[in-house]
Amino acid sequence: MNTLRLLCSIDTRPYLALLPKYLMLHQMGMPPGAEFHEHLATNWRENYSRLHFKNRLDVINSILDHVVQEGQNWLDLGCGSGVITAELLKRGARVVALDGSPAMLNEARRTLKKNGGLVSFREGDVQDLTWSDSSAFDGILCSSVIEYVENPDELIRESSRVLKTNGVLVLSLPPKYSFIRSSQKALRFLFKLIGKEQYAYLDVSNFEISPAAVAGWLKSANIRLDQCFSYDPVLPKKLVSIFRPSLLICEARKVD
Numbered sequence: 001m002n003t004l005r006l007l008c009s010i011d012t013r014p015y016l017a018l019l020p021k022y023l024m025l026h027q028m029g030m031p032p033g034a035e036f037h038e039h040l041a042t043n044w045r046e047n048y049s050r051l052h053f054k055n056r057l058d059v060i061n062s063i064l065d066h067v068v069q070e071g072q073n074w075l076d077l078g079c080g081s082g083v084i085t086a087e088l089l090k091r092g093a094r095v096v097a098l099d100g101s102p103a104m105l106n107e108a109r110r111t112l113k114k115n116g117g118l119v120s121f122r123e124g125d126v127q128d129l130t131w132s133d134s135s136a137f138d139g140i141l142c143s144s145v146i147e148y149v150e151n152p153d154e155l156i157r158e159s160s161r162v163l164k165t166n167g168v169l170v171l172s173l174p175p176k177y178s179f180i181r182s183s184q185k186a187l188r189f190l191f192k193l194i195g196k197e198q199y200a201y202l203d204v205s206n207f208e209i210s211p212a213a214v215a216g217w218l219k220s221a222n223i224r225l226d227q228c229f230s231y232d233p234v235l236p237k238k239l240v241s242i243f244r245p246s247l248l249i250c251e252a253r254k255v256d
């Protein structure tokens, strides 16, 4: 009875006042795609010594070679450990490198520190670019990120808003019914039946798009698709015309 009286006498108002702040902090937790990569951060850079990461980087570099100009402002959306951020810097761009994983950002900071004032780092959600003015960037790179976000449409709309007219978007997208992803999904299902976890990334990598829909989808955000390369880590080139590749790597421009 005494305990009950004591509980009733506690003034809960200060705690209730803290509730919105708590809820806000909770909502500000890491986005799921960033949380997934948090544990992969220390070894992420090493992936690029493997042939299929190197080949993907070659395709991206072949685009960056002709779209990045010295002195331009670029945004690396979901920069990871900064491997491709370094490619933008090499070509003379100033870069804002954004990621939701603190560990990935630490890796990027550590490896890019010699670039001093040319690169700045931001921790945040790639779907929320409200911190940026409109038309602030000459280019945006978004490599292997959009498939991990909850609202890809918002990412594209926001990218369009912060791009200058004629600004470039270099974007990779997983196509629907990709040979590799479909096989991995099937294997994941079978492994689960025997209690094993395989291809765990498929739990957070959800967005896929039909190759035929890419141009129209970008157009709805005032972005014109200029070219799109197929990239696949295992399929020989000849088979990529028969089976869908694992990634489409697109070069696009913001239009008026």
Ligand SMILES: C[S@@+](CC[C@H](N)C(=O)[O-])C[C@H]1O[C@@H](n2cnc3c(N)ncnc32)[C@H](O)[C@@H]1O
Binding pocket: 031, 032, 033, 034, 035, 037, 038, 077, 078, 079, 080, 081, 083, 084, 098, 099, 100, 101, 104, 124, 125, 126, 127, 142, 143, 144, 145, 148, 149, 150
């Ligand atoms: C597959 S990695 C790609 C990293 C880098 N772009 C590359 O190609 O090496 C995906 C990155 O996106 C980040 N990411 C995923 N979803 C995110 C989100 N909603 N907001 C911010 N970062 C996110 C992860 O933390 C991770 O660093």
